[in-house]
Amino acid sequence: MQLREMLGVEWPILQAPMAGVQLGALAAAVSQAGGLGALPCALITPAVMAKELELIRSRTAKPFNVNFFCHEPPRVDAAREAAWRAALDPYYRELGIDPGSIAAGPGRAPFSAEAADALQPFRPAVVSFHFGLPAPELLARVKGWGSKVIASATTVDEARWLEARGVDAVIAQGAEAGGHRGMFLSTDLTTQVGTFALVPQVVRAVKVPVIAAGGIADAKGVAAALALGASAVQVGTAFLLCEEATTPSIHRAALKSDAARHTALTNVFTGRPARGIVNRIVREVGPISAHAPEFPLATAAIAPLRAKAEARGSGDFSPLWSGENSSGCREIPAANLVRSLASSG
Amino acid sequence: MQLREMLGVEWPILQAPMAGVQLGALAAAVSQAGGLGALPCALITPAVMAKELELIRSRTAKPFNVNFFCHEPPRVDAAREAAWRAALDPYYRELGIDPGSIAAGPGRAPFSAEAADALQPFRPAVVSFHFGLPAPELLARVKGWGSKVIASATTVDEARWLEARGVDAVIAQGAEAGGHRGMFLSTDLTTQVGTFALVPQVVRAVKVPVIAAGGIADAKGVAAALALGASAVQVGTAFLLCEEATTPSIHRAALKSDAARHTALTNVFTGRPARGIVNRIVREVGPISAHAPEFPLATAAIAPLRAKAEARGSGDFSPLWSGENSSGCREIPAANLVRSLASSG
Numbered sequence: 001m002q003l004r005e006m007l008g009v010e011w012p013i014l015q016a017p018m019a020g021v022q023l024g025a026l027a028a029a030v031s032q033a034g035g036l037g038a039l040p041c042a043l044i045t046p047a048v049m050a051k052e053l054e055l056i057r058s059r060t061a062k063p064f065n066v067n068f069f070c071h072e073p074p075r076v077d078a079a080r081e082a083a084w085r086a087a088l089d090p091y092y093r094e095l096g097i098d099p100g101s102i103a104a105g106p107g108r109a110p111f112s113a114e115a116a117d118a119l120q121p122f123r124p125a126v127v128s129f130h131f132g133l134p135a136p137e138l139l140a141r142v143k144g145w146g147s148k149v150i151a152s153a154t155t156v157d158e159a160r161w162l163e164a165r166g167v168d169a170v171i172a173q174g175a176e177a178g179g180h181r182g183m184f185l186s187t188d189l190t191t192q193v194g195t196f197a198l199v200p201q202v203v204r205a206v207k208v209p210v211i212a213a214g215g216i217a218d219a220k221g222v223a224a225a226l227a228l229g230a231s232a233v234q235v236g237t238a239f240l241l242c243e244e245a246t247t248p249s250i251h252r253a254a255l256k257s258d259a260a261r262h263t264a265l266t267n268v269f270t271g272r273p274a275r276g277i278v279n280r281i282v283r284e285v286g287p288i289s290a291h292a293p294e295f296p297l298a299t300a301a302i303a304p305l306r307a308k309a310e311a312r313g314s315g316d317f318s319p320l321w322s323g324e325n326s327s328g329c330r331e332i333p334a335a336n337l338v339r340s341l342a343s344s345g
Numbered sequence: 346m347q348l349r350e351m352l353g354v355e356w357p358i359l360q361a362p363m364a365g366v367q368l369g370a371l372a373a374a375v376s377q378a379g380g381l382g383a384l385p386c387a388l389i390t391p392a393v394m395a396k397e398l399e400l401i402r403s404r405t406a407k408p409f410n411v412n413f414f415c416h417e418p419p420r421v422d423a424a425r426e427a428a429w430r431a432a433l434d435p436y437y438r439e440l441g442i443d444p445g446s447i448a449a450g451p452g453r454a455p456f457s458a459e460a461a462d463a464l465q466p467f468r469p470a471v472v473s474f475h476f477g478l479p480a481p482e483l484l485a486r487v488k489g490w491g492s493k494v495i496a497s498a499t500t501v502d503e504a505r506w507l508e509a510r511g512v513d514a515v516i517a518q519g520a521e522a523g524g525h526r527g528m529f530l531s532t533d534l535t536t537q538v539g540t541f542a543l544v545p546q547v548v549r550a551v552k553v554p555v556i557a558a559g560g561i562a563d564a565k566g567v568a569a570a571l572a573l574g575a576s577a578v579q580v581g582t583a584f585l586l587c588e589e590a591t592t593p594s595i596h597r598a599a600l601k602s603d604a605a606r607h608t609a610l611t612n613v614f615t616g617r618p619a620r621g622i623v624n625r626i627v628r629e630v631g632p633i634s635a636h637a638p639e640f641p642l643a644t645a646a647i648a649p650l651r652a653k654a655e656a657r658g659s660g661d662f663s664p665l666w667s668g669e670n671s672s673g674c675r676e677i678p679a680a681n682l683v684r685s686l687a688s689s690g
Contacts, residue, residue: 155606156606174539175520175539176538176539176541176542190607190608190609190610190623190632191607193521193560193608193669193670194519194520194521194540194541194559194560194669195539195540195541195560196519196539196540196541196559196560196561196566196569196570196669196670197521197559197560197668197669197670198669200562200563200565200566200670200672201606201670201672214539214541214542215538215539215542216541217545218545220545220572220573220574221541221545221573223572224541224568224569224570224572224573225541225569227565227568227569227572228566228569229565261500261546262535264535278535323542324538324539324541324542324543325538325541325542325545325546327545327546327549
């Protein structure tokens with residue numbers, strides 16, 4: 001079966017789920033335009049998810065994707081937490097924040113039975129996972145109600161692992177991609193390869209269709225990914241300026257500036273490597289800090305710095321997620337971007 | 346003018362110059378087959394270069410490329426050299442090498458007036474540079490005798506810098522590429538982006554033709570690079586097993602093994618970041634060591650370890666240069682590889 005038929009889409013174009021910068025409005029617009037829109041659920045409760053899914057359903061009858069993280073819940077490590085707060089202490093003092101006032105705690109929730117309960121009534125056409133797959137019984141539930149399952153691979157080994165566990169397609173996430181690396185079989189960043197190297201090798205290694213992600217920003221990029229053997233593409237960064245995205249104004253300004261030409265993989269915002277525009281905290285504490293607590297615990301200690309700085313109009317402590325190729329960002333309706341990506345050249 | 350006309354080649358395929366693993370035989374075979382072969386001169390004397398150029402001339406009347414590094418000659422730093430040797434000391438002891446017996450000194454020479462004198466009688470169709478460009482008077486000499494000049498850019502800024510200084514085409518070297526990063530305006534590795542992100546942004550930034558490099562291993566890769574806006578491609582890794590290459594047997598064996606799936610940018614072999622297969626010295630001392638002396642001074646201290654280990658059949662200390670996509674490596678004549686790359690799909 002062709003991937004487009006399997007997903008029920010007009011174009012081989014998936015909108016990458018981007019937690020924190022979009023909800024159902026973007027997903028609905030992309031799906032209605034013939035791509036596959038996605039609702040990222042890592043930062044929202046099952047109740048908010050249900051509300052956003054209602055919104056998508058009210059706007060389009062076409063298929064969409066609902067996305068979840070499936071990391072292991074972290075173990076709190078008091079010593080590491082203390083070291084992290086010590087590393088951030090100069091910033092607390094600079095911004096007048098009382099470190100004692102900052103709650104610890106996770107920032108992103110993995111897929112759970114509770115989430116599955118809330119999702120089941122919607123039976124979305126597609127469910128996607130990042131950081132591996134949920135426990136077998138949870139995965140079986142999702143497949144059991146008829147959703148197609150896709151998941152991110154950053155290496156050939158991960159693609160094979162996912163195929164062996166029954167995914168319907170693999171997203172080959174090249175190192176150019178913005179946001180969190182989906183890596184889950186290794187924490188070694190040198191295993192992360194570019195889209196040009198990853199896609200052909202994954203295509204050769206698995207029998208399921210491959211969706212190329214990372215650095216794809218326009219119709220030429222789509223054509224190039226298909227030439228490499230991908231059956232479809234997943235595009236994230238180019239949607240960040242679309243009017244349906246909820247990208248904060250500071251993030252939008254950064255994407256429109258020359259600063260967007262320099263991104264890095266950094267763990268300072270969440271504890272896991274993710275690609276964003278290099279800003280002050282990335283430059284001074286990262287890009288990779290050995291002190292950052294395990295994902296997603298690093299988030300809590302950064303949050304008040306981000307809030308206070310943003311209130312002053314500064315993005316110095318904000319995660320400015322972006323891929324390496326932000327040249328496709330346009331302040332246009334998402335439907336126009338989908339059509340532009342789908343136009344041949 | 347189209348790039349193919351400018352270079353005088355039948356196919357938009359350049360063989361990447363690869364110092365240490367090939368000489369004139371590979372260059373001649375590629376050029377004779379309709380690509381642009383290249384002679385890398387970083388590791389050979391002007392006298393050897395002249396001999397190899399005679400060999401190429403004897404085998405083909407077609408255009409070829411002669412390649413030079415143009416790094417700043419390094420400053421010897423005794424403290425850093427001592428720290429580097431201390432880091433390597435456990436290996437000297439393991440392999441029974443007297444550290445006092447190891448000469449210091451450079452390992453690769455930049456383009457020079459002497460090299461220009463030796464090159465001038467050959468007036469090659471193309472001269473290429475890595476790590477920027479030579480001094481203006483040397484560059485003017487090369488252009489003055491009629492060679493087209495091309496050079497590597499790893500960022501948009503470097504591409505603009507090269508264009509402003511008169512190069513005839515820019516090689517956009519994506520992070521997937523094997524061997525030394527051509528970076529010269531920054532030493533920050535986070536500036537290095539994948540081919541999928543680099544090529545379209547360089548194409549948009551400069552008026553001269555762009556040659557895509559990094560991760561291109563087969564005809565599909567060539568098609569993808571051209572779809573991204575490149576006028577031609579430069580392929581290195583795929584040529585490493587060709588019979589005309591001088592790739593050592595240990596290096597060939599590594600390329601044929603699963604080990605080739607894991608490469609890293611490492612400075613342990615020369616002092617500058619270069620991509621190679623992860624082996625013992627990269628894993629244990631690198632991939633990036635703060636102690637490695639300035640390029641190319643790090644080479645001297647590794648050389649005896651490499652020699653002794655290789656004599657025992659081990660590649661633990663050898664630079665096993667490779668890009669991230671070694672799936673195109675074939676033990677075939679280079680002419681066959683050129684034809685295979687040039688076949689549409």
